Amino acid sequence: MTRLIRFAPLLALVVAAASPVLLPVYQVEVITYVMIATIACLGLVLMTGIAGMVSFGQAAFVGLGAYVSGYLSTRLGCSAWIGLVGAVMTAGVVAGLIGAVTVRMSGHYLALTTLCFGISFYFLVGNSEMLGRFNGLTGIAPVSVGGFDLRSERQGYYLALVTIVLVMAWCRQLLASRTGRVLRSLRSGPAIAETFGANAYLYRLMAFVLAAVISSIAGWLYAHVQRFLSPTPFGLTASIDYLFMTVIGGSSQLWGALLGASLVTIIKHELQDLLKFVFGPTTRLELLVFAAIMIVVLQKARKGLWPLLEQRIAPKAAPTLDIEPMILPHRRPKPEHGLTVVTASHLERRFGGLVAVDDISFHVKSGEILGILGPNGAGKTTLFNLISGALSPSQGELSFLGAPLLRASARDMCRRGLSRTFQHAALVQDMTLLENVAIGATHLGRCGLFANSLRLDRTEERQLLGWSRHLLDRVGLADKAFELAGNLSLGHQRLLEIARALAADPVLLLLDEPAAGLRMNEKVALAELLAELRCEGLAIVLVEHDMDFVFRLADRLMVMNFGRRIAYGRPDDVRADSGVQEAYLGAAA
Amino acid sequence: MNTDVALILLQDGLVSGAVYVLLATALVLVFSVTRVVFVPQGDLVAFTALTLSAFEAGQPPGTVWILIVAAAIALALDVIEAVRLRDRLHATRSLLRFGLVPTVIVMAALFLVPKTAPLAWKMAVSAALIACLGPLIYRIVFQPLAAASPLVLLIAAVAAHLGLSSIGLHVFGAEGVRTEGFSGAPFALFGMIVTPQAVGVLASSVTVVTALYVFFRFSLRGRALLAAAHNRRGAEIVGISTVAAGRTVFLLTGIAAAISGLLIGPTTTLYYDSGFLLGLKGFVGAIVGGMAVYPLAAAGALLVGTVEAFASFWASAYRDVIVFLVIIPVLFWRSVSTVAPEDGLE
Numbered sequence: 001m002t003r004l005i006r007f008a009p010l011l012a013l014v015v016a017a018a019s020p021v022l023l024p025v026y027q028v029e030v031i032t033y034v035m036i037a038t039i040a041c042l043g044l045v046l047m048t049g050i051a052g053m054v055s056f057g058q059a060a061f062v063g064l065g066a067y068v069s070g071y072l073s074t075r076l077g078c079s080a081w082i083g084l085v086g087a088v089m090t091a092g093v094v095a096g097l098i099g100a101v102t103v104r105m106s107g108h109y110l111a112l113t114t115l116c117f118g119i120s121f122y123f124l125v126g127n128s129e130m131l132g133r134f135n136g137l138t139g140i141a142p143v144s145v146g147g148f149d150l151r152s153e154r155q156g157y158y159l160a161l162v163t164i165v166l167v168m169a170w171c172r173q174l175l176a177s178r179t180g181r182v183l184r185s186l187r188s189g190p191a192i193a194e195t196f197g198a199n200a201y202l203y204r205l206m207a208f209v210l211a212a213v214i215s216s217i218a219g220w221l222y223a224h225v226q227r228f229l230s231p232t233p234f235g236l237t238a239s240i241d242y243l244f245m246t247v248i249g250g251s252s253q254l255w256g257a258l259l260g261a262s263l264v265t266i267i268k269h270e271l272q273d274l275l276k277f278v279f280g281p282t283t284r285l286e287l288l289v290f291a292a293i294m295i296v297v298l299q300k301a302r303k304g305l306w307p308l309l310e311q312r313i314a315p316k317a318a319p320t321l322d323i324e325p326m327i328l329p330h331r332r333p334k335p336e337h338g339l340t341v342v343t344a345s346h347l348e349r350r351f352g353g354l355v356a357v358d359d360i361s362f363h364v365k366s367g368e369i370l371g372i373l374g375p376n377g378a379g380k381t382t383l384f385n386l387i388s389g390a391l392s393p394s395q396g397e398l399s400f401l402g403a404p405l406l407r408a409s410a411r412d413m414c415r416r417g418l419s420r421t422f423q424h425a426a427l428v429q430d431m432t433l434l435e436n437v438a439i440g441a442t443h444l445g446r447c448g449l450f451a452n453s454l455r456l457d458r459t460e461e462r463q464l465l466g467w468s469r470h471l472l473d474r475v476g477l478a479d480k481a482f483e484l485a486g487n488l489s490l491g492h493q494r495l496l497e498i499a500r501a502l503a504a505d506p507v508l509l510l511l512d513e514p515a516a517g518l519r520m521n522e523k524v525a526l527a528e529l530l531a532e533l534r535c536e537g538l539a540i541v542l543v544e545h546d547m548d549f550v551f552r553l554a555d556r557l558m559v560m561n562f563g564r565r566i567a568y569g570r571p572d573d574v575r576a577d578s579g580v581q582e583a584y585l586g587a588a589a
Numbered sequence: 590m591n592t593d594v595a596l597i598l599l600q601d602g603l604v605s606g607a608v609y610v611l612l613a614t615a616l617v618l619v620f621s622v623t624r625v626v627f628v629p630q631g632d633l634v635a636f637t638a639l640t641l642s643a644f645e646a647g648q649p650p651g652t653v654w655i656l657i658v659a660a661a662i663a664l665a666l667d668v669i670e671a672v673r674l675r676d677r678l679h680a681t682r683s684l685l686r687f688g689l690v691p692t693v694i695v696m697a698a699l700f701l702v703p704k705t706a707p708l709a710w711k712m713a714v715s716a717a718l719i720a721c722l723g724p725l726i727y728r729i730v731f732q733p734l735a736a737a738s739p740l741v742l743l744i745a746a747v748a749a750h751l752g753l754s755s756i757g758l759h760v761f762g763a764e765g766v767r768t769e770g771f772s773g774a775p776f777a778l779f780g781m782i783v784t785p786q787a788v789g790v791l792a793s794s795v796t797v798v799t800a801l802y803v804f805f806r807f808s809l810r811g812r813a814l815l816a817a818a819h820n821r822r823g824a825e826i827v828g829i830s831t832v833a834a835g836r837t838v839f840l841l842t843g844i845a846a847a848i849s850g851l852l853i854g855p856t857t858t859l860y861y862d863s864g865f866l867l868g869l870k871g872f873v874g875a876i877v878g879g880m881a882v883y884p885l886a887a888a889g890a891l892l893v894g895t896v897e898a899f900a901s902f903w904a905s906a907y908r909d910v911i912v913f914l915v916i917i918p919v920l921f922w923r924s925v926s927t928v929a930p931e932d933g934l935e
Contacts, residue, residue: 054740056747101921107740108626112872113920116913119869127906236865240747247744282763284755291752298745299733 008313016161020154028157032225034265035160036218039167041246041257043214046171048243049251050180051207052187053103054111057118058215058242063234064091065216066223067125070137073223075130080143080224087220088213095212096205103204110208118239126231136230143224156225163221167214170453171254177452178445178464181435183207185428187252192426195388196504197414197443206449244294250304252430259306264290323434323481325473326466328444332417332505334537335401337367341508341539342387347396349382356382358563359396366507369530369540371554371571373547375583379563380543381423381512387541388420388510389413401507415443419506423513425493429486433477433496436485437468440503471499475529490517495526508539515546527553551575559583596781598898604787606894607794608853612871613890614798615845617883620875621818622838624739625731628746630846631868632753637719637850638859639757642766644711647704651760652718653695655753659725660691666728687728694721708769716847723843724836731839732832750865757861765863768854790852797848798887801841814838866909870897873916876923889919 020028040062047053068090069083078086098117102110126134142149143159150159174180182203185192190200223229241264249260271286279285301308335341342364349357357379364370374380385391386398389408398405400416408416419440427436441464447457472478475495480488485496494514501509511530515523523546530540530553544550550557550571557574559567567577574580612630619627636652643650667683694717702714730749734742775784805811817824817834825831853859853867870893877889893912900911 052740054743098917101917105920105923107738108743109876109920109923111740111743112626112876113916115869116873116916119866120910120913123907123910240751243744244748279759282758284758287755288752288759291748291755294748295730295745295752298737298741298748302737302741 013165017158020157025153028153030265030269032153032157032160034261035157035164036222036225037242037245037261037265038258039164039218039221040215040242041249041261042167042171042254043211043218044242044246045251045254045257046175046183046214047207047211048246049253049256050175050183050187051204052189053107053204053208054243055114055208055211056111056236056239056243057114057116057121058211059234059236059238060114060118060121061091061095061212061215062219062222062238062242063121063125063231064094064212065219066229066234067131067137067219068216069220070140070223070229071131073141074137074139080141080220083224084217084220087216091212091216091219092209095209099205099208103208104201115236115239118236122231122235125234132229134231136228138228140223140227140229142227150224160221160225163217167217168254171214173455174449174453175254177457177461178438178442178447179203179206179449179452181431181439182442184431184435185439188426188428191422192428192439193442194410195414195420196440196500197411199411244290246304248294248297248304250306252303253306253310255310256304256306259309260304263305267293323465323469324462325470325478326463327470328441328463328467328505330444332507335366335507337365337537339366339401340364341366341401342541343397343399344387345397347383347386347398348394349379349386349391350394355563357386357393360558360560360563360565361396362558362565362568364508364539364541366539367534367537368555369534369542369553371550371557372541372543372560373545373550373557374560377562378560380560382563383560384420384510384512384541384543388418414504417505417507418510419501419504419508420510421494421497421501421512421514423516425490425497427485427488427493427496427500430484432482433472433485433488433499434465434468434481436496437471437499437503438464440471440500441467441505444503444505468499468503471502472496474502475499476525491519491522494518495522498526498529502533506538508541509533511540511542511544513544514542515544515549523549594902598902599895600781600783600787602895602898603891604790604856604894605853605897606891607791608849608867609871609874609890609893610887611794611797611845611849611852612868613874613878613886614801614883615842616868616871616875617878617886618801618845619838619842622814623727623731623735623742623835625742626739626746626872627839627842628743628750628865628868629726629753630842630871631864631866632750632757633719633722633843633846633864634850634853634867635859635861635864636722636753636757636761637715637847638768638854639761639766639861640715640718641711641768641851641854643761644702644706644715645704645769649699650715650718651757652715652722653698654760655756656691656695656718656721656725659722659729660687663687663725663728687725691721691725694718712851716844716851719847719850720840720843723839723841723846727835727839732835735831735835750868754862754865761861763860765858765860766854767858768851786855790856793848793852797845798883801845802883804841810837870894870912873912873919876916877919 019031040058044055044058047055065087068087069080072078072083072086073080098113102113125131131137142151144150150156175184182193182198183206186200186204186207193200193203245260245264246257248264249258250256268286268290271289275283275285297304340363344363345361347357347360348355360383362370372380372383382391386393389405389410389412392407400418428439445460445464447460451457469478469481472481475498477492477495477499485493488496494517498511498514515526518526527549534540542550542554554571556569557571558565559574559580561583566579566583567574612634616627616630619625640650640652664683664687667687668680671680671683698714698718702711726749730745731742734745775782777783805815813829814834814837817829817831821831871890874890874893875886877892878886893915896915897908897912901908904911
């Protein structure tokens with residue numbers, strides 16, 4: 001059975017290749033349309049399901065591709081292949097401009113902007129003399145391969161089939177790569193990407209532009225298969241259709257696009273016939289049914305139908321890759337033991353009238369663990385954010401490896417050798433453990449979109465994944481490397497976060513409550529791991545509530561209360577400090 | 590263009606702008622309390638005019654059927670929930686809220702609005718029908734999605750719009766309507782010819798926006814809503830029900846939509862699907878205010894109305910294009926001034 005499922009895509013391809021010969025022309029046309037819609041939806045999967053941005057204007061990008069190529073063909077007599085280049089480039093540039101303005105802001109701005117763009121595109125094209133107004137463009141040349149014109153419906157079908165296979169293969173390849181891993185982390189917000197050295201804004205922009213480009217390919221296909229264009233199939237209704245297809249099918253998986261496009265097209269078709277029969281020819285009640293399906297899907301199965309189907313037919317995906325654990329060849333030279341990594345002097349951070357961090361000085365050396373203790377609201381997290389570059393200090397100085405830190409972003413800090421974990425584990429739930437760890441190594445890779453798309457990245461991928469595998473071994477999660485991060489227990493999630501932080505090959509590791517939620521034996525294992533890392537020369541700063549854990553592990557401790565440092569020194573001295581006893585146990589303990 | 594034309598256009602712009610102000614205010618209100626970008630707002634506006642027009646023609650409006658179906662679904666959902674929780678009080682309240690109230694309004698619409706009834710009564714019943722739809726839409730579509738991200742809610746809102754406009758075509762038909770307006774002769778004011786309609790629209794818009802302001806500023810219920818808007822969990826902890834907050838705010842937005850519909854009905858021909866563009870223009874105004882600041886949103890909405898009036902004079906075919914492309918520079922400005930990013934899909 002499992003073997004059968006592995007060959008399912010191949011089987012589907014064979015069926016798809018054979019069907020035009022067996023089916024009537026009308027159905028061949030419908031399937032061709034489904035394939036074109038699927039390509040547009042693949043763009044939306046990248047953008048919506050993967051990178052967490054919603055577009056209500058995707059049909060406009062389909063239309064942009066279609067009209068650019070249609071114009072080049074009918075008015076300038078260019079071949080369809082030149083049209084393809086023109087379509088892709090125009091869509092890329094337009095999406096780049098719109099995205100540059102909007103992807104920095106909350107998602108609904110982007111969604112509404114795409115909506116406005118979609119409506120504007122429809123009116124612009126409909127009123128443009130050059131593009132034939134609402135009558136459209138006719139007589140678009142067919143795609144020609146080696147002097148042979150693809151004119152008939154069946155030939156159009158094969159063209160669509162080849163295109164969809166290529167686009168699908170490209171998306172798969174891209175999503176499994178270094179670039180893809182960052183894109184996939186964006187859905188839960190920009191924090192993960194930024195912490196590990198990737199510019200979340202640029203990656204969001206990339207997802208938006210890629211979605212537009214893929215949609216424009218769908219448009220190109222539409223123009224040269226249909227060979228007639230009018231603005232109507234690129235209006236707002238079409239955009240909403242594409243989005244709903246994607247969400248109903250399952251926006252986070254590529255196959256969801258195919259499932260959604262097929263289901264929606266077929267249901268709409270059948271339903272339309274039925275409702276027209278019952279309510280007369282002008283009814284559009286099928287849209288009400290469609291809207292109801294959509295709302296129920298959002299309420300009951302937000303991930304769409306593909307994951308449900310996948311569970312049924314393939315309960316557990318077997319790991320297909322065999323990754324050799326390896327140490328990264330070009331690691332950062334570790335600073336010698338005892339070198340000062342971070343120095344803070346008289347650090348202060350205010351929020352309005354509140355002084356969250358008040359006159360704090362400390363330093364951390366390599367091969368040392370500094371524990372930071374303090375009751376809730378003591379300013380620990382603010383201090384953490386100051387060190388990691390998430391906040392800049394109001395006053396005081398902070399230096400990292402001898403260089404001053406001024407307004408360094410989290411991204412810069414990652415490149416300079418700082419790595420961190422989050423208080424609330426921030427993992428990409430639907431990625432494997434191995435891939436989650438590999439996100440940590442993002443800034444150690446070089447291959448970008450281009451190399452990742454064309455598989456020029458194999459050596460690098462082997463290194464990054466091997467290195468991630470090695471780190472999973474170290475934290476004791478190697479046997480789960482191919483499981484999804486969402487299935488882990490809280491304790492294991494924390495270990496995975498540490499592995500990911502280590503993947504960035506840091507000099508300084510910031511751990512925010514790593515022992516919270518861990519069981520006793522897990523705490524012991526974590527303490528052993530941290531001690532080992534210390535021996536290797538890592539500097540570690542640890543915020544923790546578990547006193548036993550910190551006192552046993554830390555070389556030095558700093559205790560904070562109300563933003564101030566109330567004790568600083570070796571654990572035994574701190575334990576004996578009267579100020580600390582007062583803060584924790586009340587006066588005169 | 591001479592000054593006279595410019596003044597007329599400006600007046601036109603301010604009048605439609607005043608309606609967009611109402612819509613923008615309601616949109617900001619709903620968004621800040623529930624994180625829903627309420628796209629169907631515009632549909633409710635168009636439906637109000639269509640309802641009033643049916644009363645004027647002496648027919649029962651199609652809104653009645655929408656209300657009956659929506660109330661039945663909402664009642665079923667709520668009662669099923671009450672039965673599952675074995676909560677008798679909850680069941681009684683549901684029966685009142687989603688059973689009795691819609692029934693009374695539907696009965697009034699069917700039997701108490703003869704063709705000869707005064708315009709004010711027809712308007713009141715139309716407004717009641719539409720306002721009642723607000724909380725019903727909340728119950729059916731958004732209440733089960735309360736914990737979802739703004740993007741999911743936005744998709745649901747678009748689905749709701751799609752459903753409403755499809756049912757709108759079914760019950761109202763494809764013909765457009767123009768309702769009766771404030772009567773009276775135009776008069777001169779500071780050298781401008783002013784119609785009573787324009788004055789009525791501006792005055793009503795200002796009244797409603799002021800009333801909303803007073804409600805939020807000074808009433809306990811309004812302040813509770815603001816608390817729910819500010820911090821959902823915090824509000825729940827101090828005993829403010831976010832479900833009740835959502836319902837109230839959807840009732841308010843239903844009322845605002847109904848008033849907008851009554852105001853805009855006489856000035857332009859409305860079809861079952863005209864609402865979407867109206868709502869979208871309200872949005873553009875709301876976006877200028879960052880979906881959060883009421884006075885800015887109102888200013889933005891006035892700007893939209895004015896831009897639209899001038900655009901329709903110069904390049905009427907591109908009227909809507911110009912209005913929607915106006916937001917791109919606004920967004921650019923906001924994107925430069927915004928630092929903190931934002932939410933994902935989860």
